[in-house]
Amino acid sequence: MSLDAIFRPRTVAVVGASKREGTLGHKVMNNLIRMGFEGILYPVNPRTDVIQGYKCYPSVSAIPDELDLAILIVPKEVIHEVVDECGQKGVKALIVISAGFREIGGEGIKREERLLEQIHRYGMRMVGPNCMGVFNTAPDVRLDATFSPARPHQGNIGFISQSGALGVVILELANHLQLGISLFASMGNKADISDNDLLEYYFADSHTDLILMYLENLADPRRFLEIARKATRKKPVIVVKAGKTAAGARAASSHTGALADSEVAINTLLHQCGVIRVPTIEEMFTLGMAFANQPLPKSNRVAVLTNAGGPGILATDALIGNGLKMAKLSEETRQRLRQILPEEASVHNPVDMISTADHEHYRQGLEILLEDENVDA
Incomplete structure (x- = not known):
C-alpha cells in the first residue's frame, strides 16, 4: 500500500484537536492551518463546536x-x-502521536501489540505511536501534521527521524541554515511504518534529492540493505545511527522501544549499501x-x-584515508594552470597556487580543473 494517504492526503481528521493553546491538539491544528494545507x-x-474557525465533529x-x-x-x-x-x-492511514506504548514496557508493549493488530485488521497504515508526525512541503499538498514550532521551507531534502525531540532540532537547524x-x-516506535518504508517512499519521491536519517535501530536490516543499495545510486543517504555504546543502546530501548543492533554489523551493512554514517x-x-547544493x-x-x-x-591525506583518489591532471590542464599562476606555484595535484592567489585565481583554477576529464570533483 502506498504511503500517499499519509504524505499526500486530501482529507484529514485531527482527533483530539483543541482550542487550548499549548496543547498538542492545538499545535497540530495550528500547524496544518499555518502551512496552508491544500486538503x-x-x-x-466532542466538547466543542468550532476550533480555529473549523466546524468540529464529536467523533x-x-x-x-x-x-x-x-x-x-x-x-x-x-x-x-x-x-x-x-x-x-474506512480511514486509510493513521498518525498516532499519543505515547504510552512499547517505550514504557509492560502494559505498553501489550497496548502496542493490540494497536498493530487493529490496523492490520482494517488494512490501515500507521506512523507511530509516540511520534511527532509528518509533513510534506509540495505546493499541491502543504501538509504540516506535526507539533513542531519550526516552519520548514520547501526544498529537496527528505528527513527521517526516530526521535521526536531530535526531529524538532532537525527542523529548527534546517531553518537556521536555510535548507529546504x-x-x-x-517514526516514534515505528510499530508499522518503518525506516525501510520511508526510505523507499523518499527514494521514489520526485521532489526529494537527498535523504537524511536519525535512527536508533534498523527495523529489518536485510530489507534496508536492498532498498538503500538502490536509493544511494541516485540519491545520497546520510545516517546518524545512535546507540553505539552499550549504555546508549539501553537508552534507545527505553526511548522508543528500539532493540539494539550489533555495531560492527551495522557499520558493515551501511558501508555495503553506500550509506554515509556520521x-x-x-x-x-x-x-x-554540500549534497543539497x-x-x-x-x-x-x-x-x-x-x-x-600544508592544507x-x-x-x-583526508581524501586518500576516506577511499578517494587524487586525480592525475592532464598535460593540457597543467599548461593552462601554468599560464595563470606564478612560476613558484605547483601545477600538480594538489595544486598549490601559493599565498599570492586571489579570488580570480581560484575562479580560473576551478574552471580549469573541472574541465579536466580526469577530475570528478
Missing part, C-alpha cells in the same frame, strides 16, 4: 466525508476505541548542505586547489 480539515472533539464517524488520514492525539486509555472507529469509517525540506517523518546531527547537516560526482577522482602547501597535504 480538507476535520477537527474532532470520526460523524464526519460526512471519506478520510485519507486521521491524526490521533488522545489518551492511551481510549486509543483502541478511536482506532476501531477509524477502521470502521521536501518530506519529514518522525556521528552527529551537526555533521549530518554539514554534509547535507552540489551535483553528485561521476566517480572518486578528486583535485585539490589551495593557496598553501593541501592535509586534504590529500
